[in-house]
Amino acid sequence: MLNPQLNKDGALQHLLTIDGLPREILSAILDTATPFTEVAEREVKKLPLLRGKSVFNLFFENSTRTRTTFEIAAKRLSADVINLNIGTSSAAKGESLLDTVDNLCAMQADMFVVRHAVSGAPFLIAQHLAATGRDHIHVINAGDGRHAHPTQGLLDMYTIRHYKKDFTRLVVAIVGDVMHSRVARSQISALTTLGVPEVRVIGPKTLIPADVDRLGVSVFNDMRAGLKDVDVVMMLRLQSERMQGALLPSPQEFFKYYGLTADKLSYARPDAIVMHPGPMNRGVEIDSAVADGRHAVILPQVTFGIAVRMAVMSMLAGA
Amino acid sequence: MPLPDAERLCAALADSLRPGLHPNTALVGIHTGGVWVAERLHAALGLKTPLGSLDVSFYRDDFSRSGLHAQLKSSDMPFEVEDRPIVIVDDVLYTGRTIRAAMNEIFDYGRPARIDLAVLVDRGGRELPICPRWTGQTLQIEPGKNLQLERNEAGVLALRLIDA
Numbered sequence: 001m002l003n004p005q006l007n008k009d010g011a012l013q014h015l016l017t018i019d020g021l022p023r024e025i026l027s028a029i030l031d032t033a034t035p036f037t038e039v040a041e042r043e044v045k046k047l048p049l050l051r052g053k054s055v056f057n058l059f060f061e062n063s064t065r066t067r068t069t070f071e072i073a074a075k076r077l078s079a080d081v082i083n084l085n086i087g088t089s090s091a092a093k094g095e096s097l098l099d100t101v102d103n104l105c106a107m108q109a110d111m112f113v114v115r116h117a118v119s120g121a122p123f124l125i126a127q128h129l130a131a132t133g134r135d136h137i138h139v140i141n142a143g144d145g146r147h148a149h150p151t152q153g154l155l156d157m158y159t160i161r162h163y164k165k166d167f168t169r170l171v172v173a174i175v176g177d178v179m180h181s182r183v184a185r186s187q188i189s190a191l192t193t194l195g196v197p198e199v200r201v202i203g204p205k206t207l208i209p210a211d212v213d214r215l216g217v218s219v220f221n222d223m224r225a226g227l228k229d230v231d232v233v234m235m236l237r238l239q240s241e242r243m244q245g246a247l248l249p250s251p252q253e254f255f256k257y258y259g260l261t262a263d264k265l266s267y268a269r270p271d272a273i274v275m276h277p278g279p280m281n282r283g284v285e286i287d288s289a290v291a292d293g294r295h296a297v298i299l300p301q302v303t304f305g306i307a308v309r310m311a312v313m314s315m316l317a318g319a
Numbered sequence: 320m321p322l323p324d325a326e327r328l329c330a331a332l333a334d335s336l337r338p339g340l341h342p343n344t345a346l347v348g349i350h351t352g353g354v355w356v357a358e359r360l361h362a363a364l365g366l367k368t369p370l371g372s373l374d375v376s377f378y379r380d381d382f383s384r385s386g387l388h389a390q391l392k393s394s395d396m397p398f399e400v401e402d403r404p405i406v407i408v409d410d411v412l413y414t415g416r417t418i419r420a421a422m423n424e425i426f427d428y429g430r431p432a433r434i435d436l437a438v439l440v441d442r443g444g445r446e447l448p449i450c451p452r453w454t455g456q457t458l459q460i461e462p463g464k465n466l467q468l469e470r471n472e473a474g475v476l477a478l479r480l481i482d483a
Binding site for chain 1: 376385386387389392394395400423426427429
């Protein structure tokens, strides 16, 4: 099947998921992001690439960091940014979502940045645009349900490459609530596509999907064993708002077994980096001493995220 | 048509720049060929201000037609631009659009005292009112051809004419 994210020339038309994107495209995004990091050092932190374009931030689910960094990225590219915060209360139905999109297209939208609680909502919008011949409008998935959060996965890869240079010698562990995490799914696809030889997932059985080993990762229920000699520790947020039923005894219990403490981190390589997509639950999945410690690269992740989102938006707009 | 020797042109260009330079002058090369020429000039002129370099891809006027090119370089301006005399250095001057993009980019770092332009070869064909202050050599090249500066493994610069 044709990848709906690529146009007929093989260029990126939408960014919906990292799944199925070839290594060349992922590498091109990371390469393109590098010169954008330098823009933050300038007197005028603005580039003219998206001048005259309208970017609509369409957030059906709350988010501060992701929406803000997308907004900064678009503004640094000189786009006009319109933020729509559509509450979580009314579970959006297919029809009303596409009606919203049609209305915004009538306002000359050039790009949609979409976050939605329903997996596949950005796909639906991209399909709708293709079916109605509006190929000049681009869609970026900013997180859909439990499915994907591709720009988070990409900024994580940028961060790893920044500190570790070469993907092909790394052992990477993803720790925590893999079950409810769209971030984990995007991270696993990106890591395996970029050639990381060993990806581990660590967490309690109730929070690890039963078929996760099909993605080519090894599963550890014991955190110390899982962290042994890893180069990169990618923590996940415990997504209490997505949990239904009793998957966990309590956050305290989770911290005892799966919270990243200095003691557990000491099993990783001495130069290991610690990442977290935010927002952090201190004392639940990560100890403050680690979150603020010398291994943590959590704030650089946020800064790199702006450059990576600028790169993605520029590549889409130029496709 | 025999093309001039690029290394000799660099040396001659450096000689013509020397009398016109201010102690604070900074050279800024445009990726990739312009940076090579700027490196030659910087060494020959013994300038104190470190060399700057620009990748003007983010400022090009054909972005909406052709998108971003692969292999972007980072721009690097390792000095204060405010009130400084700047010389943009490029290998081949053609339409002038690259120079316009470079000037726009420089102003995003600050307000320079002045900007001059030094080019190894002026091949004609201007589409904007841009004129270099220093030119290594003027050549008449027909529109269907690309004049390129290349650097071989030994680091020697040479001009080459190819079909566009």
